[in-house]
Amino acid sequence: QVQLVESGGGLVKPGGSLRLSCAASGFTFSDYYMSWIRQAPGKGLEWVSYISSSGSTIYYADSVKGRFTISRDNAKNSLYLQMNSLRAEDTAVYYCARVFDPAGYFDYWGQGTLVTVSS
Amino acid sequence: SYVLTQPPSVSVAPGQTARITCGGNNIGSKSVHWYQQKPGQAPVLVVYDDSDRPSGIPERFSGSNSGNTATLTISRVEAGDEADYYCQVWDSSSDHPKVVFGGGTKLTVL
Numbered sequence A: 001q002v003q004l005v006e007s008g009g010g011l012v013k014p015g016g017s018l019r020l021s022c023a024a025s026g027f028t029f030s031d032y033y034m035s036w037i038r039q040a041p042g043k044g045l046e047w048v049s050y051i052s053s054s055g056s057t058i059y060y061a062d063s064v065k066g067r068f069t070i071s072r073d074n075a076k077n078s079l080y081l082q083m084n085s086l087r088a089e090d091t092a093v094y095y096c097a098r099v100f101d102p103a104g105y106f107d108y109w110g111q112g113t114l115v116t117v118s119s
Numbered sequence B: 001s002y003v004l005t006q007p008p009s010v011s012v013a014p015g016q017t018a019r020i021t022c023g024g025n026n027i028g029s030k031s032v033h034w035y036q037q038k039p040g041q042a043p044v045l046v047v048y049d050d051s052d053r054p055s056g057i058p059e060r061f062s063g064s065n066s067g068n069t070a071t072l073t074i075s076r077v078e079a080g081d082e083a084d085y086y087c088q089v090w091d092s093s094s095d096h097p098k099v100v101f102g103g104g105t106k107l108t109v110l
Helices: none
Strands: A003-007 A010-012 A018-025 A033-039 A045-051 A058-060 A068-073 A078-083 A092-099 A106-109 A113-117 B009-012 B018-023 B033-037 B044-047 B061-066 B069-074 B083-091 B098-101 B105-109
Touching (some): A003 A092, A018 A033, A033 A078, A033 A106, A045 A068, A045 A092, A045 B098, A058 A068, A106 B044, B018 B105, B044 B061, B069 B083
Parallel strands (some): A010 A113, B009 B105
Antiparallel strands (some): A003 A018, A018 A078, A033 A045, A033 A092, A045 A058, A068 A078, A092 A113, B018 B069, B033 B044, B061 B069, B083 B098
16 A cells, blocks of 8 residues: 655754655655645645656745755655755644646645754 | 635534535636545545545545635535545646645534
């Protein structure tokens, strides 16, 4: 069965960096676009970034452009999010999700990893 | 940028029908997807491409989309349907497509 397991969250000071990972299993990872979506405490869902199956096409939300970098390693069935220059407003649960088709829906989600940005 | 508007809350008695709306400019021209999120859990897809259901989702969940409003309808509501519901579309109006979520609707089963 499809599994997505995020890791790498934690407490970081403003201006700091963190790298999130998402380990995928149960499907051919290299066939699918992937995405990161976050949810601040008590708030709604916010899309963060998206990467094509080959990694050649990448999009970011305006709120993270220039600070976050999405990448993937198809040989390791893994998705990553490098987060730099973190701000308090980046505090959220970060989910990785599989994109069913390039401009479609998120059919599988991980359980999320919490990132807290605080001094 | 494209905006999706949902009512913050909807309340319904068990056995009744809940309708959760998602408003957007000419949303009828886009494919709308719906997610259910229970407290402490990841979102789950319940309707995709306006009105299709993933396997395992009860037939009580249905969707429609026309004009400026998409609607998620939950028939014969059960206590277990109490959750937050989010609509989602892709905004391809610029050269950098973006995913847009609605603000979410809390469904309360009375």
